[in-house]
Amino acid sequence: MLNNAAMTLKSESTYPSRRTYVLKLRNDAGPYALAGRLENLVTGGQREFLSGSELLESIARDLQAVPTQRSAGAASTDEQGNI
Numbered sequence: 001m002l003n004n005a006a007m008t009l010k011s012e013s014t015y016p017s018r019r020t021y022v023l024k025l026r027n028d029a030g031p032y033a034l035a036g037r038l039e040n041l042v043t044g045g046q047r048e049f050l051s052g053s054e055l056l057e058s059i060a061r062d063l064q065a066v067p068t069q070r071s072a073g074a075a076s077t078d079e080q081g082n083i
Helices: 052-064
Strands: 021-025 036-040 046-049
Touching (some): 036 052, 046 052
Antiparallel strands (some): 021 036
16 A cells, blocks of 8 residues: 655755865874864865864854855855865
8 A cells, every 4th residue: 555645855954065074184193192184165265283182172163153154155265275
């Protein structure tokens, strides 16, 4: 027996593209010495980090940004291209 329930589409993705990142770790990074660069794929903003706490701060700062400001692209990054 077929279910005739209507399908509903979510208007907002669970994983929006605006929150997509590339994480690059330096070759000298280790489990207790994280170091590398985080890049937001939508805005192109990049931020280097020298510890796990700096990495988390970068992500948290980006998540606090207003979505409409961030969706403008590279114009929403600072002059150094930081997230």
